[in-house]
Amino acid sequence: MRERTGPIFLVIAFGAMLGFVAFLVVGPRDASGDTVAGPGTTVTTGQGDDGTAPTGSSPDGTTPSASTTNPPTGQEREPNTVPGSTVGRPWGSTPGLIMFRGNPTRTFYGTGPISDNPAVQWTYPDAGMCSESTNLGVTTTWCGMGWTGQPAVWQREDGTTELIFGAYDGAVHFVNAETGEDTRPRFVTGDLIKGSVTIDPDGYPLLYTGSRDNKLRIIALDREEPTELWSLDAYAVDGIWNDDWDANPLIIDDMMYEGGENGWFFAYELKRSYDANGDVAVDPEVRFSMRSWTEEQLSNLADQNVSVENSAVAFEDRVYFANSGGRIIGLDVSDVRNGNAPIVFDYWAGGDIDASLVVDAEGFVYASIEYEPSQMGPIETTRQDEVGQLVKLDPYTDGDPRVWGLDLSASEDSGLWATPALHEGLLYTNTHQGSLIVVDTANGEIVWQDGTVGWHSWSSPSVVDGTLVVATCVGELRGYSLDNPRSPQRTWTVPIGEGSCLEATPAIWNGTMYLGSRDGYLRAIE
Numbered sequence: 425m426r427e428r429t430g431p432i433f434l435v436i437a438f439g440a441m442l443g444f445v446a447f448l449v450v451g452p453r454d455a456s457g458d459t460v461a462g463p464g465t466t467v468t469t470g471q472g473d474d475g476t477a478p479t480g481s482s483p484d485g486t487t488p489s490a491s492t493t494n495p496p497t498g499q500e501r502e503p504n505t506v507p508g509s510t511v512g513r514p515w516g517s518t519p520g521l522i523m524f525r526g527n528p529t530r531t532f533y534g535t536g537p538i539s540d541n542p543a544v545q546w547t548y549p550d551a552g553m554c555s556e557s558t559n560l561g562v563t564t565t566w567c568g569m570g571w572t573g574q575p576a577v578w579q580r581e582d583g584t585t586e587l588i589f590g591a592y593d594g595a596v597h598f599v600n601a602e603t604g605e606d607t608r609p610r611f612v613t614g615d616l617i618k619g620s621v622t623i624d625p626d627g628y629p630l631l632y633t634g635s636r637d638n639k640l641r642i643i644a645l646d647r648e649e650p651t652e653l654w655s656l657d658a659y660a661v662d663g664i665w666n667d668d669w670d671a672n673p674l675i676i677d678d679m680m681y682e683g684g685e686n687g688w689f690f691a692y693e694l695k696r697s698y699d700a701n702g703d704v705a706v707d708p709e710v711r712f713s714m715r716s717w718t719e720e721q722l723s724n725l726a727d728q729n730v731s732v733e734n735s736a737v738a739f740e741d742r743v744y745f746a747n748s749g750g751r752i753i754g755l756d757v758s759d760v761r762n763g764n765a766p767i768v769f770d771y772w773a774g775g776d777i778d779a780s781l782v783v784d785a786e787g788f789v790y791a792s793i794e795y796e797p798s799q800m801g802p803i804e805t806t807r808q809d810e811v812g813q814l815v816k817l818d819p820y821t822d823g824d825p826r827v828w829g830l831d832l833s834a835s836e837d838s839g840l841w842a843t844p845a846l847h848e849g850l851l852y853t854n855t856h857q858g859s860l861i862v863v864d865t866a867n868g869e870i871v872w873q874d875g876t877v878g879w880h881s882w883s884s885p886s887v888v889d890g891t892l893v894v895a896t897c898v899g900e901l902r903g904y905s906l907d908n909p910r911s912p913q914r915t916w917t918v919p920i921g922e923g924s925c926l927e928a929t930p931a932i933w934n935g936t937m938y939l940g941s942r943d944g945y946l947r948a949i950e
Contacts, residue, residue, distance in 0.1 A: 504677050504758065506738040508785035512846070516625025516675075519579040521931050524572055524620040524672035524843075525884070528738035529783040531846050534577075534932030536889025538903065542918055542937065545948045546604035552944020553593035557616045557636060560666070566592035566616050569940025571778075571841060571882045572672070572735075573928030574620040577601065577938070587931070587938055589946065590617025590633055596643070596650065597946075601936065604948060611650040613637050619670040620735075620929075628696045629704050632680065634669020640682060642694075646704050653706050658686045664717065665731045665748070672735035672780075674743070679760060680708070681743050683732025687716050689745055689753075691760050712755075712765040716747040721772070725749050726801035735780040739787050742768065744819070746777035750804070752791060754819050769819040771826075774807025775800065779884075780843045782851075784865065788827065789817045790851060792840035795833040813839035814853070814863060828868030832857070841882040843929075845892070848909045852892055854881035860894055862910060871910045877902075884929040891915075895930055895939055899923035901949060918949050 501507050506528045514520075515527035526532025554567040568591065575589035585601040594616050598608040614637030624630040629646040630653075640656040658667035663686025674681040678696060683689040691712040699705045717730035730749040737744050741758040743765075754769030776799075779792035793813045797805065812829025819825055832839050832855055844853035844863075850871070851863040858879045862872040878897030886893045892904040892912050901920055904912035920926060921943035928940040936950040 504679065504760075505741050506676065507740065508787065511783070511785040517627050518623055518625050520585075520623060521574075521577040521933055522623040522625055523576065523674070524574050524622075524735050524929070525780065525782075528674055528676060530735065530737050530780050530843060531782060531784075533845060533886035533893075534888045535934055536891070536932075537935045538889045538891045538893070538932070538937070539916075539935060539950060541916060542901075542903070542949045544918065544920075545936070545950050548597075548599055548604045548946045548948075553591040553595070553597075553946075554944055555593045555616055557592075557594075559636065559668075567944040568592055568924075568928075568942045569946060570618065570927035570942055571929075572620050572670070572780075572843075572884070573618070573940045574884075575931040575938045575940070575946070576621050576623045577931050577933040578623050579933075585933065587946075588621055588623065588631060589940065590619065590621055590635070591940065591946075592616045592618075594635070594637070596621065596631070596633055598650070599946070601933065601938070601948070608645075609649045611643055611652075613639065613641075618668065620672045622673045622675060624696070625675055626678075626696075630696065630706065632673035632675065632682075634671065634673075634682075634684075636668045638667040638669075640669045640673070640684070642706050642708070644704050653704075654708055656690070658684050661686060661688050661713070663687050664715075665729050668731075668733075670733040670778075671745075674736045674738060676738055679711070679757070681736040681738070681745075681757075683716065683734070683736065683745050683747075685731035685733060687730045687732060687747060689714050689716055689732055689736075691743075691757065691765060693761060711760050711763055712757075714765075716745070716751060716753065717749060721749055721751055724772075724801070724803045724807075726799060726804065729776065729799075733778045737781045737783050737789075739783040739789075742819070744769070744781050744783070744789055746773075746781060746791065748776045748778065750774045750777055750793065750807070752777065752781070752789070752817070754789075769825070771817060771819075772807065773811045773815060774804045775811075775813065775839065779841055782844055782846055784846060787818075787820060788865070789819055790844060790846075790865075791815045791817065792842060792844060792853065794837070794841060794856070795839035796837045797835070798837060808833065814844070814851070814868070816865065816868060830863065830868050830870070843884040845885045845887045847887040847892075847906070850909055852885045852887065852894075852912075854883060854885060854894065854896075856880060856882070858897065860885070862912065864910075872912060874912075874914075878925065880925055880927075882927045886930060886932055888932045889935070893930060893932060893937060895920075895926035895928065897925040897927075899926065901926065901930065901937065901939060920947065921945065 596611040613635040621633040666685035668685040695707040776794040813832040814830040816827040844851040883895035930939040
């Protein structure tokens, strides 16, 4: 771990200043029928509550608690912290790939072994997962799964390995990972689901997911059908851009961290427990919320797009996130349960940041940034030219935090939508222009590249079992040997969906790769 060097240097580019407001209205709802989420009432929480930890016991007489041990490392950790030893490791006590990129630093990609000659084993479902969706006044038909679209994998106590994912048909699906058959009824929302779901890391049978129907939800998985316990409407606060929930909820010791396309960021204490009947329960209370933008930042943008679409990351006692206006924010959450989460890092990169940040074991932060000249004004463009589109930041320095920045811009839309994979001091990522690149984290040098993955490559590469797994925008899932991590060698190719652009990120568990496609289907490849 690096020595901390003193006060935090806040980069206030072009007058971007700090500011936040902390309040929120939340709403629980019932679910019925085919487990359909319908209109419900909203209630105000946070009044008359003493903030104590959840009570109650599970059916076996035990009470899961916020995990302070990460089994893969066997190391105790301080509550509410994410030590560097967890980088590259699974998170919590729930076995599986339980969130987007596997852990709070977004650096765990699954388990092997991966076959040298994989093939499609099954395709789900029988008919494509499609629906119509209206966004910003435009109605479009959406099919299958796209960005970020990584399934979650839950290795349940009953021996079933279950895939859980949201899709463009507006439903959460529950599928047996071995057979491709449904394990539960779908949970139907009011619109499509673009992001990735989170399974509770601490043993509670809970699922966390957002939807384009304005709702962030907590769903119980211990009933006959998936049952909504709580929801948050994007319009409960004075948002600025949109109402989707694309970010993957981050759960750390009974706290949930999540940003919305309304431009707000939230920290909720979940208060997970079991009721008198042995059913899982939650009673979320907002502990901290903030606007991700300032008026000064808006004055530098060509539009008001300051949505939070990337998934929060955590390291030690900090949580980091970014907005689509290019602002990267770090919060000290050591006292968040008392409503205190001061900004300790603030950096303006100039461009849209939808990809999730990545943190390495030393606490350096890596940001993938989009370069969209069609949507940027002159101030944003100038800042982008200064910063780059793949950037390494030192959030603990008292000087300029930019360690290096890589120029991946072009005259047209370019840069990065994919979240890089971190492996042995290297970053592996797809670019929007269609190159798979390998970057040395020490100096930002591109040490290898493959320019054949296709324009619009947004899927995030994964490294599992010495294999780099890459979904391309030319309808192929590829495997590259990392015998030499600085020079990947392609060893296999699996055609998917007759040339479909593969935006979604695969989940990899016990060597099987589960990948959704815009052609309407999810496939198991082994």
